[in-house]
Amino acid sequence: MASTKFNRILLKLSGEALAGEKGHGIDSEILTTMASEIASVVKSGVQVALVIGGGNLVRGISASAGGMNRAQGDAMGMLGTVMNGLAMQDALDKQGIPCVVMSAIRMEPICEFFNRRRALSLLSSGTVVIFSAGTGNPYFTTDSAAALRAIESECDVIMKATKVDGIYTDDPVKNPAATRFDDITYTEVINRGLKVMDTAAVALCLEQKMPILVFKMEKGNLTKATVEGNLGTLVHC
Numbered sequence: 001m002a003s004t005k006f007n008r009i010l011l012k013l014s015g016e017a018l019a020g021e022k023g024h025g026i027d028s029e030i031l032t033t034m035a036s037e038i039a040s041v042v043k044s045g046v047q048v049a050l051v052i053g054g055g056n057l058v059r060g061i062s063a064s065a066g067g068m069n070r071a072q073g074d075a076m077g078m079l080g081t082v083m084n085g086l087a088m089q090d091a092l093d094k095q096g097i098p099c100v101v102m103s104a105i106r107m108e109p110i111c112e113f114f115n116r117r118r119a120l121s122l123l124s125s126g127t128v129v130i131f132s133a134g135t136g137n138p139y140f141t142t143d144s145a146a147a148l149r150a151i152e153s154e155c156d157v158i159m160k161a162t163k164v165d166g167i168y169t170d171d172p173v174k175n176p177a178a179t180r181f182d183d184i185t186y187t188e189v190i191n192r193g194l195k196v197m198d199t200a201a202v203a204l205c206l207e208q209k210m211p212i213l214v215f216k217m218e219k220g221n222l223t224k225a226t227v228e229g230n231l232g233t234l235v236h237c
């Protein structure tokens with residue numbers, strides 16, 4: 001095994017990142033690039049669990065703004081995360097990386113129903129496990145699902161690969177004067193109301209002391225984050 005900072009990671013990818021410039025759907029080139037980044041980390045001996053969002057397909061909150069019942073919209077959002085998971089599984093297949101998709105909502109034979117003990121055993125054997133359908137409940141996000149599954153599957157860290165290169169004093173997209181933290185405590189993220197990850201997810205990580213590393217999803221960064229662990233912003237106790 002290569003000397004990596006982490007043995008088992010939970011990588012959280014936003015659905016929107018899969019859409020690329022189009023802003024919607026799945027861009028096959030981006031999917032392939034992300035799969036090859038994941039493949040190289042897996043080949044270095046790191047065990048990888050994956051949670052992919054669904055914002056590129058449906059967000060319950062946006063559907064409800066258009067008049068749809070929120071829980072109904074969230075159910076659609078969760079199904080979107082399964083579609084993204086299946087797309088990533090296909091892309092990892094093509095890289096020769098073993099991968100199992102689990103869903104928080106039963107839908108065999110498309111994918112397996114979530115089973116914590118089986119997930120642990122698959123991860124230990126080097127299989128990538130994609131946890132899809134979020135938490136299986138409306139009014140939650142895939143950030144919360146990432147926190148929950150990272151804790152259940154005994155990961156060393158949650159890696160949130162996103163559009164910005166860390167956590168800032170304010171949204172850096174809206175406020176260019178915002179400054180970046182190299183590291184920050186969970187309590188500070190919550191008390192300052194920093195919006196990079198939802199509060200429920202951060203609170204769960206605080207309770208269970210699950211570190212979170214937030215960094216930009218760019219070529220090479222996943223390897224850097226896994227090997228060196230000093231990229232972006234680390235959220236800790």
Ligand SMILES: Nc1ncnc2c1ncn2[C@@H]1O[C@H](COP(=O)(O)OP(=O)(O)O)[C@@H](O)[C@H]1O
Pocket residue numbers: 013014015016053055161162163164166167168169170171172173194195196197
């Ligand atoms: N304090 C902050 N630090 C960093 N990013 C922030 C902050 N506040 C808001 N954001 C925004 O949060 C976004 C990431 O959150 P989100 O859109 O939920 O991520 P994703 O879609 O990757 O899951 C960033 O693109 C950034 O614009």
Ligand SMILES: O=c1ccn([C@@H]2O[C@H](COP(=O)(O)OP(=O)(O)O)[C@@H](O)[C@H]2O)c(=O)[nH]1
Pocket residue numbers: 013014015016052053054055056058059060061073074075076077078080081133134135136137138139140141142143144145
């Ligand atoms: O536990 C969950 C996770 C997700 N969702 C729904 O799935 C959508 C897509 O997830 P998210 O917005 O977290 O995706 P991302 O922003 O990471 O692409 C959400 O908007 C919700 O509608 C949900 O209802 N419960």
